[in-house]
Amino acid sequence: MCLAIPGKIIAITEQLDETFRKGKVSFGGIMKEINLFMVPEAKIGDYVLVHVGVAINVVDEEEAKKTFNYLKQMGEVEELESPDSTNL
Amino acid sequence: MKFLTEFRDPELVHEYVAELHKITTKSWTLMEICGGQTHSLVKNGLLDLLPEKITMVHGPGCPVCVTSVSVIDEAVWLAEQPNVILCSFGDMLRVPGSKKSLLEAKAIGADVRILYSPLEAVEIARKNPEKEVVFFAVGFETTAPANALSVMHAAQQGILNYSILASHVLVPPAMEAILSDEANTIDAFLAAGHVCTIMGMDEYYPVAEKYQIPIVVTGFEPVDLLQGILMAVRQLEKGQHLVENQYARSVQREGNKTAQATIQKVFAVNDRVWRGIGSIPQSGYEVNEAYRAHNARIKFFIDIPFAEENKECISGDIMKGLKKPKQCPNFGTKCKPEHPLGAPMVSSEGACAAYYHYNFQPEESGSHI
Numbered sequence A: 001m002c003l004a005i006p007g008k009i010i011a012i013t014e015q016l017d018e019t020f021r022k023g024k025v026s027f028g029g030i031m032k033e034i035n036l037f038m039v040p041e042a043k044i045g046d047y048v049l050v051h052v053g054v055a056i057n058v059v060d061e062e063e064a065k066k067t068f069n070y071l072k073q074m075g076e077v078e079e080l081e082s083p084d085s086t087n088l
Numbered sequence B: 001m002k003f004l005t006e007f008r009d010p011e012l013v014h015e016y017v018a019e020l021h022k023i024t025t026k027s028w029t030l031m032e033i034c035g036g037q038t039h040s041l042v043k044n045g046l047l048d049l050l051p052e053k054i055t056m057v058h059g060p061g062c063p064v065c066v067t068s069v070s071v072i073d074e075a076v077w078l079a080e081q082p083n084v085i086l087c088s089f090g091d092m093l094r095v096p097g098s099k100k101s102l103l104e105a106k107a108i109g110a111d112v113r114i115l116y117s118p119l120e121a122v123e124i125a126r127k128n129p130e131k132e133v134v135f136f137a138v139g140f141e142t143t144a145p146a147n148a149l150s151v152m153h154a155a156q157q158g159i160l161n162y163s164i165l166a167s168h169v170l171v172p173p174a175m176e177a178i179l180s181d182e183a184n185t186i187d188a189f190l191a192a193g194h195v196c197t198i199m200g201m202d203e204y205y206p207v208a209e210k211y212q213i214p215i216v217v218t219g220f221e222p223v224d225l226l227q228g229i230l231m232a233v234r235q236l237e238k239g240q241h242l243v244e245n246q247y248a249r250s251v252q253r254e255g256n257k258t259a260q261a262t263i264q265k266v267f268a269v270n271d272r273v274w275r276g277i278g279s280i281p282q283s284g285y286e287v288n289e290a291y292r293a294h295n296a297r298i299k300f301f302i303d304i305p306f307a308e309e310n311k312e313c314i315s316g317d318i319m320k321g322l323k324k325p326k327q328c329p330n331f332g333t334k335c336k337p338e339h340p341l342g343a344p345m346v347s348s349e350g351a352c353a354a355y356y357h358y359n360f361q362p363e364e365s366g367s368h369i
């Protein structure tokens, strides 16, 4: 659960105020709603490192892809699909 | 080197390993802090690639492993209250409390839900105004901003049926506690990359100076770990004790300021009991006064008696770097992932589970999975 997984911002979905900036982030095709509060500089198309639903850093695209492939190969991206998260 | 071809950048892995063998002249003991690093070291077979003179010991950086029995009891108690939905990261469910685990509470009817993010718990609270929703907020500095954000989020939207049971732990005070133990033999630390993505590196300079010990901020992939080990051993061989950053692609010296501000807004530093290690002063976060309405301990008047830890589990010695998992008499016999005696056998980030899955043949002890 300490893992941070890189994904690509596909859309900004909500911007009620500062705290509520949210975006749709793709993790190799798995889409999640991610909070973007901690990365005010991040734009659509950027890659962000995401930990438990919150983006903590903007990362380089090539590095992000390599890291994601590594995590996927190691079977470490399953936490994106926690059983009770799917039908909130 | 059976795994070598499977690595990302196998040439680099090869190069770092060769260099390590070349420069290592003395025996050194290195501790990696983060459970994710432990997992990666063991799972990728990296320990077998290192020179014999280098010993890796596995630190306390697994939140599942260090959450005290009493706090598990608090979570179980909360889950068993009528009208409460207790939400948690999945890893916490199987950790034994003094009487039962959250999974056992769930099996007899408690509403315990496994979530990916604390922000989802706020959403559950919004949709279920007649219920009390509690998020079991464990983790190191990496997870603190998300948990803090969930509280800010709930407060801003007036979602008063949301609270958290905070059991946050901090890396630098734990490093100091480990180094202050006279029995410790640690020569260098690999600091946890994602913790530093949030907190930056400034906290580590005084530790490196005071204990004259190299600290290398390191990532968790095989190439990162080997490079981090190489940087630390280079320093040791030269008699240096610097703070270095192997993981510059994710860590800036000042960390993520917004995340730090979020933590400060919601949490206050407090003393915390670490499972296996004991109380460490100023080593955790609790919800601060301003957000007390979202502190489950206050809201539910939790008053759980202090619970003793299982004496058969030597996890404290393992997380302090004094012993390795296979030195525990219960490893793989009385203690297995299916029936863990201690927390490090539960989580995949726990050292015992990592060795059990990737560095152990059950026949060694005459038992079978």
Ligand code: SF4
Residues within 6 Å of the ligand: B312, B313, B314, B315, B318, B325, B328, B329, B330, B331, B332, B335, B336, B340, B341, B342, B343, B344, B345, B352
């Ligand atoms: S093997 Fe089990 S009992 Fe022994 S230290 Fe690890 S978790 Fe504790």
